[in-house]
Amino acid sequence: MTALGDLIEIDASTVLVLGQELDVEHGQPDVGNALVHRTGDTLVLVDTGVTDAFRAALRGAADRVGPWSRALVLTTHGHPDHIGNNDLADELGVPVEHFVPARDLDQMRDPVAYWARAFERIPGPAQGPPPVRAAEGLISIFRPLRPFGASTRTYEERPLERIRIGSLRFTGWTFADGAVRVLRSQGHCAGHVVVHLRDCGVLHLSDEGNGACGAMADADQLKIQTVLGQAARLFEEGQAALLTDGHTFSVRRGAEAVSFLDGLLEQATALQEAALGLTGESGRARPGAFTAGYARSATELGVSGANPNAMFTAMMAVNQLRELGLRPESGGADAPWSRPPLRDPAPPDG
Numbered sequence: 448m449t450a451l452g453d454l455i456e457i458d459a460s461t462v463l464v465l466g467q468e469l470d471v472e473h474g475q476p477d478v479g480n481a482l483v484h485r486t487g488d489t490l491v492l493v494d495t496g497v498t499d500a501f502r503a504a505l506r507g508a509a510d511r512v513g514p515w516s517r518a519l520v521l522t523t524h525g526h527p528d529h530i531g532n533n534d535l536a537d538e539l540g541v542p543v544e545h546f547v548p549a550r551d552l553d554q555m556r557d558p559v560a561y562w563a564r565a566f567e568r569i570p571g572p573a574q575g576p577p578p579v580r581a582a583e584g585l586i587s588i589f590r591p592l593r594p595f596g597a598s599t600r601t602y603e604e605r606p607l608e609r610i611r612i613g614s615l616r617f618t619g620w621t622f623a624d625g626a627v628r629v630l631r632s633q634g635h636c637a638g639h640v641v642v643h644l645r646d647c648g649v650l651h652l653s654d655e656g657n658g659a660c661g662a663m664a665d666a667d668q669l670k671i672q673t674v675l676g677q678a679a680r681l682f683e684e685g686q687a688a689l690l691t692d693g694h695t696f697s698v699r700r701g702a703e704a705v706s707f708l709d710g711l712l713e714q715a716t717a718l719q720e721a722a723l724g725l726t727g728e729s730g731r732a733r734p735g736a737f738t739a740g741y742a743r744s745a746t747e748l749g750v751s752g753a754n755p756n757a758m759f760t761a762m763m764a765v766n767q768l769r770e771l772g773l774r775p776e777s778g779g780a781d782a783p784w785s786r787p788p789l790r791d792p793a794p795p796d797g
Contacts, residue, residue, distance in 0.1 A: 449696045451478060452504030454511070457689060457698060460485040461647045462508045465696045466496055466528065469756070476589045479529040479693040482651050483508040484644055486626040490515035490539070493642050493651055494523055494693070497531025497589050505535060518543040519622055520598075521629060523653035524639040525551030527558055527589040529693065534596040546620075546629075547594070548638025549601040555594040558586050565664050565762060570734030571780030573761040602629060602640070612643065613686040615677055634671030636663050641674065643681075648688030650678055656692040656707075659714035659750050660770075662762035668770055672715055679708040714750045721748070722767045731785040732773065738764040 455463040466478030478501050482493035490509055495502070509515075520536040520543060523529060536545040547555065554561035562582035566574070575581055586592070602620050610617045610628055619630040619640065628643040635654040642651040655674050661667065681687040682704045690704035699707050721744035726732045741764040742757070773784040 451498070451500055452507075453696075454504070454508060455698055457649060458647050460512050461644065461649060462511060463691050463698060464496070464501070464504050464508050466501065466694065468694075469528075471585065471588065471756075474588050476531075477528045477694070479526075479653065480691065480696070481505060481508075482642070482644070482649065482691060483512055484627075484647065484649075485512040485515050486623045486644075486646055488514075488516045489623050490518040490541075491623070491627055491644070492518065492520045492536075494529040494653065495520065495532035495535055497528055497592065499591065502532045502535060502591075505532065509539070515541070517541050519627065520545040521622075521627070521640075521642060522547040522551075522594075523642065523651070523693070524548060524636050525555040525558075525594070526636065526654070527586060527592055527594075529653070530555060530594040531589055531592045533599065534593040536598050537596040543598050544600070544622075545596060545598045546600055546602045546605075548640060549603040550633070551636060551638035552601070554636075558589075558592070559583055562586065565662075566758075568664060568765045569758070569761045570738055570765065573735060573738050573757065574780075575758070612681060613684040615680055615684075615686075617677075632670060632674040634667050634669075634674055635661055637665040641678075643687065650681060650687040650690055650704075652678060652690065652692040654693045656690075656711065657694060658763075659711050659718055660763050661766060662759045664762075666766060668715070668766065672712060675708050675711050679705050682708075714748060717748050718745065718750060718767065719770065722764075722771055726768075726771060726773065729785075730771075730773065731783055732768065733781050733783050734765065734768065734775075735781045737768060737784075741767060 449465050451467040453465040461484045464481045466480045469477035478496040481496050484491040518539045536543050559582045563578040566578035566581045605620050617630040621628050626645045629640050632639050632641050632655050661671050690699040725740045738761045742760045768784050772786050776783050
């Protein structure tokens with residue numbers, strides 16, 4: 448068992464600060480894990496979580512890896528469990544740079560609208576309160592929620608770099624003379640990045656490793672699966688030694704990391720096979736019935752991901768329908784989904 452703010456020491460200059468799981472019924476926000484690292488005289492914070500208790504844990508971890516005389520704060524993506532304490536960057540008392548993904552700015556400015564759009568996609572039978580009300584209720588438990596500070600800029604204000612790690616080629620940005628590499632991934636949500644810390648060999652996937660399939664409206668399943676495969680390759684080539692992420696309260700090493708990543712890819716293919724079975728030969732499905740069957744298949748396959756609950760499973764199911772090439776036939780709450788015809792209908796006679 449772990450508690451919010453517990454630390455896993457990776458080395459004398461690096462710790463993983465542990466978050467917590469989501470429990471909406473009891474008003475408990477999920478909190479993404481954060482990395483605290485020192486390279487030379489630079490403190491590196493990867494995500495800031497949320498809640499005052501986590502903020503205090505970050506400060507303690509920063510003191511633990513010191514001394515440092517400048518700071519670099521990196522936001523992996525714009526979801527509230529990762530950005531609530533971002534204004535901490537301006538309270539460190541040293542020159543600081545803070546970067547966030549440009550493609551996530553809209554959701555950071557207006558998280559209720561972002562989550563309402565996500566909830567609107569849940570099929571009628573699986574939907575709870577009206578989407579806006581559900582989004583307001585969810586966001587209300589993330590306090591403080593301060594995604595921006597005086598030092599905040601976007602990564603995209605810097606020139607995009609080509610980054611080679613072993614045999615793999617990425618695009619992104621480097622900091623601290625190349626000791627910190629921010630790699631574009633953009634699978635879990637539109638702006639997502641992962642972070643590679645060269646000196647300690649940590650690859651921090653943040654939420655790209657949340658599960659076999661993405662749930663959000665701006666998730667990209669191919670990009671998720673691509674980055675999982677790339678990450679496994681980095682470990683096989685010895686370019687990464689330790690795997691951390693946003694919601695697994697552990698550090699995986701070497702072969703264990705490869706096995707974990709391969710397992711996620713196996714789950715992704717198994718879920719898609721199960722989804723094909725649920726749509727049948729007709730390739731047609733009602734989202735409510737499909738979601739119920741999809742949830743059963745996920746349970747049988749041992750697929751959970753971060754913060755498993757019916758809401759996220761329903762969101763994931765809708766994404767899976769789209770992955771299969773199905774589209775809603777109408778705007779009804781539980782209207783059937785089917786594949787669009789491959790040929791244009793014949794023109795009317797005359």
